[in-house]
Amino acid sequence: MGRPGFVLEVDRSTPPTLFHHGEGFRLEKLPVGARVVYPAEPLDAIADPDEAIRQALHNPLGDSQPLPSLLRGGMKLTIAFDDVSLPLPPMKRPDVRQRVVEAVLEMAAGAGVDDVVLIAALALHRRMTESELRQALGDRVYDAFEPHGMLLQHDAEDPDGMLHLGVTDQGEDVEINKRAATSDLLVYVNVNLVAMDGGHKSVATGLASYRSLRHHHNVQTMQQSRSFMDQHRSELHSSNWRMGRLIAASGVNVFQIETTLNNNTFPPAFDFLQKREWEWSFRDRAAFTASSKALQRTPPRIARQIFQGQRAPYGLTSVQAGEVEAVHAQTTEHVYEQQLVSVAGQADILTMGLPYICPYNVNSIMNPILVMCLGLGYFFNLYRGKPLVRAGGVLIMSHPTPWEFHPVHHPSYIDFFEQVLAETTDPAEIEAKYEESFATDPWYIHLYRTTHAYHGVHPFYMWYWGAHALQHLGGVIVVGGDTRSVRRLGFKPATTLRDALEMAEDVVGRDPSVTHLHSPPILLADVT
Amino acid sequence: MKALVFERSLPRFAAARVAGSLLAGSGARVGPLSLADVDEPRVDEPGWVRVRPRLAGICGSDLATIDGRSSRYFEPIVSFPFVPGHEIVGELDDGSRVVVVPVLRCAARGIEPMCDMCAAGRVNLCERVAFGHIEPGLQTGFCADTGGGWGISLMAHESQLRPVPDDMSDEGAVMVEPAACAVHAARQIGVDDVAVIGSGTLGLLTIAAVRRIAQPRGPLIATAKHPEQRRLARELGADVVVAPDALERAVRSSTRSLQYGSQLSCGIGTVVDCVGREQSLAQALRVVAPGGTILLVGMPGPVAVDLTGLWHREVALRGCYAYDDSDFDAAFDLVQEAGLDRLVTATYPIDRYRDAIDHAAHAGGRGAVKVAFDLRSERERRR
Numbered sequence A: 001m002g003r004p005g006f007v008l009e010v011d012r013s014t015p016p017t018l019f020h021h022g023e024g025f026r027l028e029k030l031p032v033g034a035r036v037v038y039p040a041e042p043l044d045a046i047a048d049p050d051e052a053i054r055q056a057l058h059n060p061l062g063d064s065q066p067l068p069s070l071l072r073g074g075m076k077l078t079i080a081f082d083d084v085s086l087p088l089p090p091m092k093r094p095d096v097r098q099r100v101v102e103a104v105l106e107m108a109a110g111a112g113v114d115d116v117v118l119i120a121a122l123a124l125h126r127r128m129t130e131s132e133l134r135q136a137l138g139d140r141v142y143d144a145f146e147p148h149g150m151l152l153q154h155d156a157e158d159p160d161g162m163l164h165l166g167v168t169d170q171g172e173d174v175e176i177n178k179r180a181a182t183s184d185l186l187v188y189v190n191v192n193l194v195a196m197d198g199g200h201k202s203v204a205t206g207l208a209s210y211r212s213l214r215h216h217h218n219v220q221t222m223q224q225s226r227s228f229m230d231q232h233r234s235e236l237h238s239s240n241w242r243m244g245r246l247i248a249a250s251g252v253n254v255f256q257i258e259t260t261l262n263n264n265t266f267p268p269a270f271d272f273l274q275k276r277e278w279e280w281s282f283r284d285r286a287a288f289t290a291s292s293k294a295l296q297r298t299p300p301r302i303a304r305q306i307f308q309g310q311r312a313p314y315g316l317t318s319v320q321a322g323e324v325e326a327v328h329a330q331t332t333e334h335v336y337e338q339q340l341v342s343v344a345g346q347a348d349i350l351t352m353g354l355p356y357i358c359p360y361n362v363n364s365i366m367n368p369i370l371v372m373c374l375g376l377g378y379f380f381n382l383y384r385g386k387p388l389v390r391a392g393g394v395l396i397m398s399h400p401t402p403w404e405f406h407p408v409h410h411p412s413y414i415d416f417f418e419q420v421l422a423e424t425t426d427p428a429e430i431e432a433k434y435e436e437s438f439a440t441d442p443w444y445i446h447l448y449r450t451t452h453a454y455h456g457v458h459p460f461y462m463w464y465w466g467a468h469a470l471q472h473l474g475g476v477i478v479v480g481g482d483t484r485s486v487r488r489l490g491f492k493p494a495t496t497l498r499d500a501l502e503m504a505e506d507v508v509g510r511d512p513s514v515t516h517l518h519s520p521p522i523l524l525a526d527v528t
Numbered sequence B: 001m002k003a004l005v006f007e008r009s010l011p012r013f014a015a016a017r018v019a020g021s022l023l024a025g026s027g028a029r030v031g032p033l034s035l036a037d038v039d040e041p042r043v044d045e046p047g048w049v050r051v052r053p054r055l056a057g058i059c060g061s062d063l064a065t066i067d068g069r070s071s072r073y074f075e076p077i078v079s080f081p082f083v084p085g086h087e088i089v090g091e092l093d094d095g096s097r098v099v100v101v102p103v104l105r106c107a108a109r110g111i112e113p114m115c116d117m118c119a120a121g122r123v124n125l126c127e128r129v130a131f132g133h134i135e136p137g138l139q140t141g142f143c144a145d146t147g148g149g150w151g152i153s154l155m156a157h158e159s160q161l162r163p164v165p166d167d168m169s170d171e172g173a174v175m176v177e178p179a180a181c182a183v184h185a186a187r188q189i190g191v192d193d194v195a196v197i198g199s200g201t202l203g204l205l206t207i208a209a210v211r212r213i214a215q216p217r218g219p220l221i222a223t224a225k226h227p228e229q230r231r232l233a234r235e236l237g238a239d240v241v242v243a244p245d246a247l248e249r250a251v252r253s254s255t256r257s258l259q260y261g262s263q264l265s266c267g268i269g270t271v272v273d274c275v276g277r278e279q280s281l282a283q284a285l286r287v288v289a290p291g292g293t294i295l296l297v298g299m300p301g302p303v304a305v306d307l308t309g310l311w312h313r314e315v316a317l318r319g320c321y322a323y324d325d326s327d328f329d330a331a332f333d334l335v336q337e338a339g340l341d342r343l344v345t346a347t348y349p350i351d352r353y354r355d356a357i358d359h360a361a362h363a364g365g366r367g368a369v370k371v372a373f374d375l376r377s378e379r380e381r382r383r
Helices: A049-058 A096-111 A130-137 A139-148 A201-206 A219-223 A235-249 A268-274 A282-297 A300-308 A324-339 A368-379 A411-423 A427-439 A442-450 A458-465 A467-472 A483-488 A497-508 B010-022 B060-066 B072-077 B170-174 B176-186 B201-212 B227-236 B244-255 B278-287 B308-312 B325-338 B350-361
Strands: A006-009 A017-020 A025-028 A035-038 A076-082 A115-121 A151-153 A162-167 A173-177 A185-189 A254-261 A316-322 A340-343 A347-353 A389-398 A475-479 A492-494 A514-517 A524-527 B002-006 B033-037 B048-057 B088-091 B097-100 B154-157 B161-163 B194-197 B221-223 B240-242 B268-273 B288-296 B316-319 B344-348 B370-374
Touching: A006 A340, A017 A268, A017 A347, A025 A282, A025 A347, A035 A340, A049 A096, A049 A254, A049 A316, A076 A096, A076 A201, A096 A115, A096 A130, A096 A139, A096 A185, A096 A254, A096 A316, A115 A130, A115 A139, A115 A201, A130 A139, A139 A151, A162 A235, A173 A201, A173 A235, A185 A201, A201 A235, A219 A235, A219 A427, A219 A458, A219 A467, A235 A324, A254 A324, A268 A282, A316 A324, A324 A340, A324 A524, A347 A497, A368 A389, A368 A411, A368 A458, A368 A467, A368 A475, A368 A483, A389 A467, A389 A497, A411 A427, A411 A442, A411 A458, A411 A483, A411 B244, A427 A458, A427 A467, A458 A467, A475 A497, A483 A492, A492 A497, B002 B350, B033 B350, B048 B097, B048 B170, B048 B344, B060 B350, B088 B170, B097 B154, B097 B170, B097 B176, B161 B325, B170 B176, B170 B325, B170 B370, B176 B201, B176 B325, B194 B201, B194 B244, B194 B278, B201 B221, B201 B227, B201 B325, B221 B244, B227 B240, B240 B244, B244 B268, B244 B278, B268 B278, B278 B288, B278 B308, B344 B350, B350 B370
Parallel strands: A035 A514, A076 A115, A076 A185, A115 A151, A185 A254, A340 A524, A347 A389, A347 A514, A389 A475, A475 A492, B194 B221, B194 B268, B221 B240, B268 B288, B288 B316, B344 B370
Antiparallel strands: A006 A035, A017 A025, A162 A173, A254 A316, B002 B033, B048 B088, B048 B154, B048 B370, B088 B097, B097 B161
C-alpha cells in the first residue's frame, strides 16, 4: 500500500522541485512557504486482473444481470471501447481493454453469439492507427475482427451510421452510433483514468455526433462545471446523465464495464518521476541528470519519439460491471482513493509543469492549443471543492509550447491557431463566431472520416475546456515557452520561474502564496 | 540638365542582370542607369509642354528594368537612351501642378485617325506606341524624346496632363498614377470574391481600390510578407491578411474547399496577382475557383508555370495593364478617400539614386512602401 498524497510546505532545506516541461524537465527552487501538492503513491495492483474481470462480469452491480445471462445465440452484440486518448501514457501490454474485451468475447463465444462488432468510441477524435488498435485490443482480437470488417471506428459524420434517439427535457439532441443503438446489447469498456471518465459519458459522448456533443461541449457548460472532475458540480456530467438516461429509456441495453488503474505512471528509466525529490537516491539523481543532459542534446523530433514510446506500468486497481450509474459510483470511489489529496485553502499563484502528453497528442505533437487545454483545462480542473488558486490569481505553467502542429492529426487546429486566435481568445466570441463554420467544413469532415484527423470542431472544444480557468484567473504565464506561441494564446511568456513569480506579483500583490501541483502522476486536489 | 539615364548597353545590361539576381536593386550600381548631364528634352509639335517634376516615384517595373529582369518584349516599344520615371507630379511653366498620365497614346503621337483602341477610350491598349512623331515608348519614362520623371525636366502632351487639386499634397499626387492601375484592376472584378497576392505598393493600392470600387462577395483576402505591409493591408480594407505561404489555407477555409494534392477544389473567383512572378502565378492557379479569373496586375517577365489546371478548370488568365482616362480620374478620388499619400514613406534627392533604388528594392522589409525622388528643392532644379 503506497503512502497517501500530501502537501509539503517548502522551507530552506527543501530541495528543488521537479517541473515537467514537455519532453524534458526543470528543477525549480520554489519560494520558502510555498506548498507542493504531491500525489499518492501507487495503490497495490490486483494480483490476478483476469480473474477480477471475470468476477465483475459474473457479479454485476445495480439491476443488471450477469453478462453470460445477457448473451444468446442470434443476438446482435456491440462492444465499444475507449480510444487512444486513454490511458496516458499508453499502458504496457496487455492493455486493460484487451483483457476485458477478451473476457467478454470468450463469454459471447460460449453463448454462441456470432454477430459481434467492436467499435472504437472516438467521438470526434482521430481514427486510431493499426498499431494503436493492436496496442489497445491485442493482436488476437485485432486479427480476428479487423480483416472481417468487424472492428470499426465510430464515424460521427456517417449520415447512415447515426441514429437520433430523441431530445432530453433540456432540449439536448441525443444521436449516437446506429450499430450500437440497434444492438441487443451494447458493452462499453472503459479505462477510467480520471473522475470525469465513464458513467453515461461513455456512450453519450464516445459514440455521439457533433449535433449531440455541442449541447455539453460548449463554453457555458464548461464555465458551469466546478469542476468537471466533480460529478456533483459538473454541468458536463449532468448533461451526459440526462442523455444517458434517455439512451436507456430508448431501449438501448448498455452493460458498462469500468476499470481503474493505479498511478504507476512512468517506466523504470524515469522512476525518479514517481518519487518525492528529497527521497531521490543517488541512482535517481544520476538518472535525472543523465536524462536531462541527454535530452538537451537530442533533436526535438527524436526526444518526442522517445517520450511517445513510453509505456506506463499501470496496475489494475478495480473493475466494475453492470448498470451504468451503479458501476460509475463505485468506480469514482476507486479513482478518488488513488488520486484525492486534501488541500487547505487556495493560493494566489498556482504553478505546474506540463508533461509531453495529453489525451489528444498520443503519438503526435503537443501543439500550443493542447498546451492551453492541458494546463487550463485538465490540470486546473483537477480539484474538488474549489480551485487550487483563488479567483483573480495567476497560473504559471512550464512548457516549451512550440509553434508546431501535426499536419495530419490536427489540420483544423492550424487554422484555429492562425486565423481564430489571431482575432480573439475569448471563448464565447470564438464559439459564436467561428464554431459552426469549422464544425461543418466539408474538408475537415472528409479528413476526419478518411484519415487520422481530429474533427474540425475539436480545437474549439480544447479552448472551451479552459474556459472556466480563463474566467477564474487574473493571468496566465508560461515559463520557457515559445514567445510567439504564448502570446498568440493570450498568455505572458517568462524565461524563468523567478521572472514569472515577479510578473505574477503585478497581478496578485506582494508576498503571494504559492501552490505547486506536482503532477503527473495524476492527483485530484480536495480543496477546502 | 541632370537626369538619370538608361542607355542601351548589352554588357551593362548583363551585369545588372547578374547583380540584380544576387541582390535586388544592385543593378543600379553596375547597369545601364547612370546620373548624367544631358540636354533638356524637346518635342516641337503642337500640344507639347514642359513639365518640371516635383516628385517621381520608383515603380516595380522600373526596378525590373534596372535589375535586367524585364522582358525583351519591351525592346521595340521603348527607345534609348531614356530617362525613367512615369509616376510623376510636376509643375508647368505657370507654376500650376499636374500629374502626368504617362501612356503615350495616338493623341500624343500625332496619329490621325486614332487607332481603334484610343478611339474607344482604351488608351492603355494604344496600337501605335512605336509610331508617330516621337520615338517608340509605351509610356513617358521609356521614350527617348520625352524625358522622364527622374530628371529635372520632361516634355508631356496636353492630353497627358491632369491638374492637381489644391488640397492634394505632392505625396498624394505622385500616388495617382499607380492608384490608377489599381482602379483599372478593381473595375475588372465586379462582385466576385477576391484574393490579392502581394502587398507591395501595387498590392496595397489594389486592396484599397477593390474595397472601394468592386464589391467583393466574400472576405477580401490578401497576402503580405512584412509586418508593416500586413498592417496597411488591413487598414486599406483587407478582411484577412496572411503570410504568402498561408494563402492556400486561408482560401480553403474561407471557401470551405476540399483539396486534392495542393490544388483546392473550389477557390476564389478573382485572384489578383500583384507580384507577377512564377511563384505568385502558380499560387494564383492553386487558389482560383474553377471558371475563375486571374488578373495579372504586377508586371511579369518570362515565367514557367504548369497551365494544366488553367486548362482543366477553365480559368481565365487576364492581363491588367495601366488604365484609361476614366480610371485615372477616379484614382484622384481613391487617393484622397483612402489617404494614400501616407504610402510615400521615403524620398531621396536624385544624386542619391543608388540609395533610393536600394531602398525601393527592399521597401517591404524596411517598413516602407513607395520611395520617390524629390526634385522640389532649388538645388535640384539648378542641376
